[in-house]
């Protein structure tokens with residue numbers, strides 16, 4: 234049986250007390266689960282028995298870059314970082330060139346990267362650990378891609394990049410997760426909304442098996 238990779242993305246949600254509450258109710262502990270949280274709650278989420286990630290990183294090293302969080306600072310808390318999420322591309326104008334710089338910074342300090350792409354045509358930088366295929370129209374809409382199409386797109390991504398672990402993301406829930414992970418080319422999932430509630434996220438993980 235394949236080892237599934239399950240990543241959660243809290244996006245811009247939860248304060249420290251809310252993160253602490255979530256932890257009290259989340260009982261699944263495994264290395265193949267990586268939770269990607271806001272910078273401000275990394276500290277309270279560190280040292281648990283699941284992997285921890287940030288959702289962005291500066292394209293610059295440490296220095297005079299007001300407001301940025303450098304890769305070295307992220308790596309104090311997390312082993313993983315999401316780069317290239319479509320919300321960063323859309324709302325913050327992040328380009329493939331900028332994202333390549335972020336990936337380079339992340340690799341300089343040894344952060345592992347979940348790199349998001351909206352299709353199988355998007356440039357993927359070198360040395361990416363995990364790719365997540367997330368069609369823009371499926372994110373947060375309740376309208377997921379079909380498992381068959383996601384599988385076909387992921388096969389193309391694998392054929393044209395050096396990445397061997399590729400996830401599907403976009404409106405994955407406890408109810409539809411099994412249909413995605415049962416596809417042969419899909420190695421796991423990236424979950425946004427359904428990772429915010431610890432009970433729903435636990436149910437989703439259970440159903441993925």
Ligand code: PGA
Pocket residue numbers: 242367371372373374375402403404405423424425426427
């Ligand atoms: P969603 O988000 O699961 O809420 O659709 C997925 C993502 O943005 O990674």
